Amino acid sequence: MSEAEVQEKKLNEDTELRIVVNEGEAIVELVDGRAEIFGSELVKNKKYLFQKGSRIAIFTYEGATVDVVGSGVHSYTSDETPMVIYLNTHAALEQIRKVAECDPSHRGPRIMLVGPTDVGKSTVCRILCNYSVRMGRSPILVDLDVGQGEISVPGTMGAIFINKMADIMEGFDCSRPLVFNFGATTPSENLPLYDLLVKELAEVINQRCAVNRDSNIGGIIINTCGWVHGDGYQCLVSAAEAFEVESVVVIDHERLYNDLKRDLPSFVKILHQPKSGGTETRSKEMRAAMRSERIHRYFYGTASSRLNPYTFEVNFSDVLLAKIGAEQLPESCLPFGAKIDDHNTKVVGVKPSSSLIHCLLAISPSTSISQNVLKETVLGFVVVNQVNDEAQTLTILSPQQELPSKVLIVTSIKFVDDRTIE
Ligand SMILES: Nc1ncnc2c1ncn2[C@@H]1O[C@H](COP(=O)(O)OP(=O)(O)O)[C@@H](O)[C@H]1O
Ligand SMILES: [Mg+2]
Missing domain, CATH: 2.60.120.1030 (Clp1, DNA binding domain)
Known part of the structure; x- marks a missing residue:
C-alpha cells in the first residue's frame, strides 16, 4: 500500500x-x-x-x-451513467411527498425496484433513499431480497426507517431493523411462506405509516429478489399488490417490463430504466461468499466497527427448537378445512441433533412453539458452532452474552464460524 x-x-x-x-x-x-x-x-x-x-x-x-x-x-x-434518470425518479417521488405533506388524506410514494440479479437494484434503492434523506425526508427501505438483502442476515426480509444518509463505507444504519425470518435464500424454497411474510411485513409497515406522519410522507422504497421468471415473477406481482405500490421501476429487462404492464393494475406507473455500465455480474460462488460475509459481519462487525460476539453452551433442555414447514400429508389425511398448502407454513417442534451443526437459528420472541412464531419479527440470530450429543449441549455463537428467548427457529442457512476452525 x-x-x-x-x-x-x-x-x-x-x-x-x-x-x-x-x-x-x-x-x-x-x-x-x-x-x-x-x-x-x-x-x-x-x-x-x-x-x-x-x-x-x-x-x-x-x-x-x-x-x-x-x-x-x-x-x-x-x-x-443513468444517474440523471435516477435523479428524475427521485424528483417524481418528491412531488408525491409534497402532495402528501399538504393533504393528510394522501400518502407518500411507494416504489418497487425490480429486475434480474446484478443490475443495480440495491444500489438504486440506496440512491433514492439517500436523495430523499437529503431533502429532509424519512423513507422506509423495505428489502424483500432473501438472498442478497442488506438489512439483516441472508434468509430474512425486513425494513429500516431511514433518517440519515448511508455511511459511505458501512451503508445505512441497520441497528434497529424490522426483521422477518424466512429461513432460506430463495423464495422458491417455500413460496407460501414467502408470500405470507411479504403480506405481514406490508401490514406492519402500513401500521407504522398510519401512526407516523414522517414515514407516511417519506414513503416506501422496496428492493426485490433478482428471480424474475415463473414463480419469482408471481412473487413480484404479489409484493406490488401487498405494498400497494404506485410505481415500479424495471431495470434492464424489457420482457419483465411488458409483463408487469400487462399484469399490474393500470394506476401503477411502470418505468423501464437502464442499468449502469458499472454494475458487476456475480457468479453463484461470489453470491454464496457474499452471503457468508454478510453473516460474518452480523457477528463480527466491519473493519471500522468491530463487534465481539460470545460463544457459550446451552443445554438441549433450555431451548425450544422449531422449524417452519412440516411434511406434506396426502389430502385424505388432512384435517377438515385444511388446505394442501398449509403444511408449508406450519410451525413444528424439532429435537436437537447433530444435524444442527453450523445452522443459523433465528431467535423468536415467543415463549412457546405455536403458529405465532411464524408472523413475529425476530430478535436476532445465533449460529450453532458445536453439538455435543453426550453432554446434551449446543455451543452457540451469539451477539449477546445470553439468549434473549428460548424459542429458536432452525433455518436452512449454514455458516462456518472462524472460531470453529483451529
Ligand atoms: N455505477 C456503478 N459503478 C460501479 N459499480 C456499481 C455501480 N452501480 C452498482 N455497482 C456495483 O455493482 C454491484 C451490483 O449492484 P447491486 O445494486 O448489488 O445489484 P442488484 O441489487 O441488482 O443485484 C454492486 O457491487 C454495486 O456496488
Ligand atoms: Mg441487490
Whole structure:
C-alpha cells in the first residue's frame, strides 16, 4: 500500500469514476468540487477506505477532483451513467411527498425496484433513499431480497426507517431493523411462506405509516429478489399488490417490463430504466461468499466497527427448537378445512441433533412453539458452532452474552464460524 502512488482524477460534470478494488485496499479522497457515492455526499478532504472486493462509483453533478490510492485498484471514468434518470425518479417521488405533506388524506410514494440479479437494484434503492434523506425526508427501505438483502442476515426480509444518509463505507444504519425470518435464500424454497411474510411485513409497515406522519410522507422504497421468471415473477406481482405500490421501476429487462404492464393494475406507473455500465455480474460462488460475509459481519462487525460476539453452551433442555414447514400429508389425511398448502407454513417442534451443526437459528420472541412464531419479527440470530450429543449441549455463537428467548427457529442457512476452525 505504501508504495502506491496517489492518482489524481479530474471528473467533469455528470460523470463518474468507477473503482474496483481487486487487491488490498483503496483510499479515496475528495479534494475539490462535490461528489457522491451512491447518493451519499463525500466530505472534502476526508479519506474513505474500501476493502478488497468493493465496487463503487464516485459520481459528480458539478465536477470534482478525487485522489485515489491503492496498488490493486482498477478505475476508469464514465460519462454514460443513468444517474440523471435516477435523479428524475427521485424528483417524481418528491412531488408525491409534497402532495402528501399538504393533504393528510394522501400518502407518500411507494416504489418497487425490480429486475434480474446484478443490475443495480440495491444500489438504486440506496440512491433514492439517500436523495430523499437529503431533502429532509424519512423513507422506509423495505428489502424483500432473501438472498442478497442488506438489512439483516441472508434468509430474512425486513425494513429500516431511514433518517440519515448511508455511511459511505458501512451503508445505512441497520441497528434497529424490522426483521422477518424466512429461513432460506430463495423464495422458491417455500413460496407460501414467502408470500405470507411479504403480506405481514406490508401490514406492519402500513401500521407504522398510519401512526407516523414522517414515514407516511417519506414513503416506501422496496428492493426485490433478482428471480424474475415463473414463480419469482408471481412473487413480484404479489409484493406490488401487498405494498400497494404506485410505481415500479424495471431495470434492464424489457420482457419483465411488458409483463408487469400487462399484469399490474393500470394506476401503477411502470418505468423501464437502464442499468449502469458499472454494475458487476456475480457468479453463484461470489453470491454464496457474499452471503457468508454478510453473516460474518452480523457477528463480527466491519473493519471500522468491530463487534465481539460470545460463544457459550446451552443445554438441549433450555431451548425450544422449531422449524417452519412440516411434511406434506396426502389430502385424505388432512384435517377438515385444511388446505394442501398449509403444511408449508406450519410451525413444528424439532429435537436437537447433530444435524444442527453450523445452522443459523433465528431467535423468536415467543415463549412457546405455536403458529405465532411464524408472523413475529425476530430478535436476532445465533449460529450453532458445536453439538455435543453426550453432554446434551449446543455451543452457540451469539451477539449477546445470553439468549434473549428460548424459542429458536432452525433455518436452512449454514455458516462456518472462524472460531470453529483451529
Ligand atoms: N455505477 C456503478 N459503478 C460501479 N459499480 C456499481 C455501480 N452501480 C452498482 N455497482 C456495483 O455493482 C454491484 C451490483 O449492484 P447491486 O445494486 O448489488 O445489484 P442488484 O441489487 O441488482 O443485484 C454492486 O457491487 C454495486 O456496488
Ligand atoms: Mg441487490
